[in-house]
Amino acid sequence: MNNSQFDKIKNGKGFIAALDQSGGSTPKALAEYGVPEDSYSGEDEMFDLVHQMRTRIITSPAFNSDQILGAILFEQTMDREIEGKYTADHLADKGIVPFLKVDKGLADKENGVQLMKPIDNLDETLRRANERNIFGTKMRSVIHEPNESGIKEVVEQQFDIGKRIIASDLVPIIEPEVNIHSENKEKCEEILRDEILKHLNGLSEDENVMLKLTIPTQPNTYKELIDHPRVVRVVALSGGYSRDEANEKLKENEGLIASFSRALAADLNANQSEEEFNRSLQKAVDTIYDASVNKK
Structure with a gap:
């Protein structure tokens, strides 16, 4: 493990950018970026276009290590190059710590939750991640209802x-997302916090994790997790909130920093000039950084 990267993630000021849209969410991400589905044919063209989008973001002067601690990548992005270097190496050269999304999507809803689909090739993916100088990984489940057995199963799998x-x-x-539209979101979060705490308390001193959680309904619900000695950092997903709303909610939570995806890229468009694109990205980076480091 890279100790300087570990220290940056644990103690640095800033946030983590999520650039990990995968096969199912890529068409929507491209459409929001101004590239409609009828402008490309087949997955190869689609992934070429999304890599162009990510390359434009990562190479922008607005995407800088003064405000961005790390970036989460999709597997194909890890295996592609930016300016002649594999993406993780390019990020590391900029002082930004690379992470990799390793889950294969969500299973069908059962017991009020969606577990992860089996990750059949995980060992091989982790081997390649080490080869590509990846620091950490990310995997997502979703909680819809305050079903104790379902939430317990989500956390155990994670x-x-x-x-x-x-x-x-x-x-x-570890990312057990709570659906922001859940009718009992706060109760889901209380059960989730307690289940995560049980597992954190069972880790040995050389086992460390990060958590990526939905911004809680009740501010500082996750403070005990943020302060836990086995937790490197707790980051928050925007979860469908607008950037302004996500930022305002984030500011209410001491020690919680952002790991936004849609909220980061919401104002970016393929048809923007470089000046317009960089200005829009810088505005997003500035506001998300501010919400991550300046608390109410």
Whole structure:
């Protein structure tokens, strides 16, 4: 493990950019970027276009290590190059810590939750991640209802896989997202916090994780997790909130920093000039950084 990267993620000021839209969410991400589905044919063209989008973001002067601690990549992005270097190496050269999304999407809803689909090739993916100088990983489940057995199963699955990731000398970002539209969101968050705490207390001193959580309804619900000695950092997903709303909610939570995707790229468009694009990205970076480091 890269100790300087570990220190940056644990103690640095800033946020983590999520650039990890995968096959299912890529068409929507491209459409929001101003590239409609009828402008390309087939997955190869689609992934070429999304890599162009990510390259434009990553190479922008607005995408800088003064405000951005790390970036989460999709597997194909890890295997592609930016300006002659693999993406993770390009990010590291900029002082930004690279992470990799490793989950294969969500299973069908059951017991009020969506577990992760099986990650059949995880060991091979982790081997390649180490080859590509990836620091950590991310994997997402979703909680819709305050079903205790369902939430327990989500957290167990996350930590079981997380321990395999730790064994590969990578830091897992455990992401049990709570649906922002859940009618009992606050109750889901209370159950989730308690389940995560049980698993954190069971980790050994050389086992460390990160958490990526929906911004809680009740500010500082996750403060005990943020302060836990086995937690490197707790980051928040925007979860469908607008950037302004996500930022305002984030400011209310001490020690919680952003890991936004849609909220980061919402104002970017393929048809913008470089000046317009960089200005829009800088505005997003500035406001998300501010919400991550300046609390109410």
